[in-house]
Amino acid sequence: MVSDEVTYEIRHQRNARFLFFVPIWMAFWLFFEVLIGFLILRGLWNLPAEIQRDGGYAIGGLVIGAILLAWLTMWSYLGFIMARAWLWNRFGRESISIVGGELAILRECLAWRRSKRYKLSEVQSLRCISKPGRSFEMMRVGQMCNMNVPLLSFDYRPSKKVQFGFGIEATSAEEIVADLGTRYPEMVAAS
Numbered sequence: 001m002v003s004d005e006v007t008y009e010i011r012h013q014r015n016a017r018f019l020f021f022v023p024i025w026m027a028f029w030l031f032f033e034v035l036i037g038f039l040i041l042r043g044l045w046n047l048p049a050e051i052q053r054d055g056g057y058a059i060g061g062l063v064i065g066a067i068l069l070a071w072l073t074m075w076s077y078l079g080f081i082m083a084r085a086w087l088w089n090r091f092g093r094e095s096i097s098i099v100g101g102e103l104a105i106l107r108e109c110l111a112w113r114r115s116k117r118y119k120l121s122e123v124q125s126l127r128c129i130s131k132p133g134r135s136f137e138m139m140r141v142g143q144m145c146n147m148n149v150p151l152l153s154f155d156y157r158p159s160k161k162v163q164f165g166f167g168i169e170a171t172s173a174e175e176i177v178a179d180l181g182t183r184y185p186e187m188v189a190a191s
Contacts, residue, residue: 008097010095036068040069043068044065088109094165098184103123118162124187125154126154
């Protein structure tokens with residue numbers, strides 16, 4: 001095993017249409033979110049008067065309010081996902097480092113950083129694959145964000161599959177695997 005330190009910067013493809021379209025879409029998204037939030041608050045404010053005036057008929061307003069609240073919750077969650085995807089597409093960076101017998105995967109996006117470390121002795125079958133796992137496989141947004149095109153994967157311990165490098169160009173992924181194959185043949189060995 002080679003004992004030198006190795007770091008690879010993963011440069012993923014940026015999607016210009018996605019970067020242009022999503023802020024416009026999110027402006028409309030936010031408008032409707034504020035509108036529905038206002039309707040819910042107005043309904044809650046007027047609810048005591050409606051119950052006093054209409055009696056049992058105000059229950060229909062509660063049902064509609066509950067539906068709008070569920071819709072607003074889903075809308076907010078999906079808006080968060082799209083905003084996060086846009087930020088990753090615009091500012092996201094990923095790097096792989098091998099230092100001191102560990103493989104570290106660092107993901108950075110503005111002030112957000114996440115690092116995961118894996119014992120190099122338990123990393124097996126590093127490979128470039130063109131079809132990702134469940135995370136973005138079925139989502140169209142994954143294609144828009146370049147988050148489900150060629151990526152890197154390896155098996156960790158007997159049962160864990162680790163995927164990273166979403167949006168990396170296929171040639172870059174193959175170069176990383178080939179270089180690591182010369183430095184750490186036991187990690188890239190075919191399973």
